[in-house]
Amino acid sequence: MHEIAMVNDVFRIILGVAAGNRISRIDTVNVVIGEYLQVKPSLFEFAFVAAREGTIASEAKLNLEVRPVSLQCLVCGHRFLLKETRYECPQCLGIKLDIVDGKDMFVKSIEGEQADS
Ligand SMILES: [Zn+2]
Incomplete structure (x- = not known):
């Protein structure tokens, strides 16, 4: 259950951002x-x-946006979305692939209220 570690990361980030922006x-x-x-x-x-x-x-309310995994073939350069678990280029059937999107987690933004000065 790596979700707890990921959520801890999220809190480290958002509390840091909040502190830096009052x-x-x-x-x-x-x-x-x-x-x-x-x-x-x-x-x-x-x-x-x-x-x-x-x-x-x-x-706070949590909005989760799940991004599909995007692969790029290192042989022919074709970009495509990963379907199920087929690690294969649909164009040239190459198996040398690079993950170009959908492998990371990040905090996109936070909304809140700023302290009065
Ligand atoms: Zn290919």
């Missing part, structure tokens, strides 16, 4: 997750709800 309350957290990471959104959400407790994001 955000006193985080309302929304937008996270992008590559399908390659095989995250279960329900587990991620569960870990998020546990982690937000007692922080300035205690009421």
